[in-house]
Amino acid sequence: MLVVPPSVEPDTVVAAAEYCLIDGAPLTDQVQIESVVTVVDADTILADTSTMEALDQRGRAAAGQDGRGVAETVIRQMEGADTILVHAVGVDRYRIAEATALSERLAPWARVLVAGPDAPGPTARLPLHGRLRGRIRYSPDVPEAVARGLAGFEVGECAHQPDCGVVSTLFHARRPFHPARLHAALPSLSGSALRVRGHSWISTQPDLVIGWDGAGGSLTLGTLDRWLAAVPDEQWPKAGPQRQVAATLEWDPYFGDRSTRLAFIGFELDTVQLHEQLQSCLLSDDELADGQERWSRLPDPFGDSFTAHEDPPVVDTRA
The missing domain is CATH 3.30.1220.10 (CobW-like, C-terminal domain)
Incomplete structure (x- = not known):
């Protein structure tokens, strides 16, 4: 499992893997991306997808010349996922439902799961193993x-x-x-x-x-x-x-x-x-x-x- 920093988008990682050479062959010849999972906070996702703040204003810039905004980065991480995991802690059920609906609309091609101590329903407490969606978003036939x-x-x-x-x-x-x-x-x-x-x-x-x-x-x-x-x-x-x-x-x-x-x-x-x-x-x-x-x-x-x-x-x- 590879956990990337919050400001790194899945597309960047996948592109890097395709162009990174090991003994003259791309890394993807040896490493297969099976699934991409993005975790969002049910309590902050609405604010994060609507803010006009830049990443550097939150100390999250990936590099000195990183001019991306918080909203565009979060949304692209969600769009680039096979599975979106809505983390529910310290929030009421309406906020969880709101975060789930927003995730489903922003990335209808992804599977949206809810987990965390405040997640409603018995299925939300099942182990994530087996519920994550396999690699679909990064099929060679599917563009950004x-x-x-x-x-x-x-x-x-x-x-x-x-x-x-x-x-x-x-x-x-x-x-x-x-x-x-x-x-x-x-x-x-x-x-x-x-x-x-x-x-x-x-x-x-x-x-x-x-x-x-x-x-x-x-x-x-x-x-x-x-x-x-x-x-x-x-x-x-x-x-x-x-x-x-x-x-x-x-x-x-x-x-x-x-x-x-x-x-x-x-x-x-x-x-x-x-x-x-x-x-x-x-x-x-x-x-x-x-x-x-x-x-x-x-x-x-x-x-x-x-x-x-x-x-x-x-x-x-x-x-």
């Missing part, structure tokens, strides 16, 4: 949470009915966003949820997949990849088999594999208003009827923020 939609995996779940106040909603669209309207809406979109993740496209930059990565009151947009519709057929194998299958199954004669798939998770979200706002940012029927040549030349406040080979996201909106 923000990019799951590109490979045909859902980026979240649709749960509009509040569970202890926690709501999760999905927004799907084929038509592109209008760059100016989307840019103007980003400040309010960034503050409407604890977590925003997924991908989209905008009319003026139709070749690029734009990733959405929001937590702790900030929303960051950056280039994930190129749409397969924008690359030659002979380059498709580089995208991997899962993404090729997903693109083929959902291929549109006009848009190709371009689409928007976003998940918003938060407390008491007004999902109707949120969907209406996102819908208003898409190209209208009249704008689509003008044709791609015209809507690709709409005024674009993003400018050259997105590039085909970009590594870190560059458009950061903080509420």
Whole structure:
């Protein structure tokens, strides 16, 4: 068993294992990751996923140049887990239920267990051995949470009915966003949820997949990849088999594999208003009827923020 420091994300450990060489071979040839478990405190998880504090403000920075926030780090640890263990000590049952609901919405692909002296129910007191979920999150075919939609995996779940106040909603669209309207809406979109993740496209930059990565009151947009519709057929194998299958199954004669798939998770979200706002940012029927040549030349406040080979996201909106 490997226990990593609180500020280290599972993705970092897995990537390091894949690139760390021993006698010329990657460490993963000798060490198999069977399961990733993230433990969260039922008493603090809500505060930790909603704070705008940085890790260094809590003395938790992994390195001198670590500019990550507490919320984004905690959420990514949860998203990177096969099992989330909610530790219940010194809290009432509602707070435990709230922490469990939040965990289930943030990482619906993970198994959520409750343990600790205050955990309710007889099953919560059973030994954890045998109840941990095996390695699923780090299957070679499953991408990181923000990019799951590109490979045909859902980026979240649709749960509009509040569970202890926690709501999760999905927004799907084929038509592109209008760059100016989307840019103007980003400040309010960034503050409407604890977590925003997924991908989209905008009319003026139709070749690029734009990733959405929001937590702790900030929303960051950056280039994930190129749409397969924008690359030659002979380059498709580089995208991997899962993404090729997903693109083929959902291929549109006009848009190709371009689409928007976003998940918003938060407390008491007004999902109707949120969907209406996102819908208003898409190209209208009249704008689509003008044709791609015209809507690709709409005024674009993003400018050259997105590039085909970009590594870190560059458009950061903080509420």
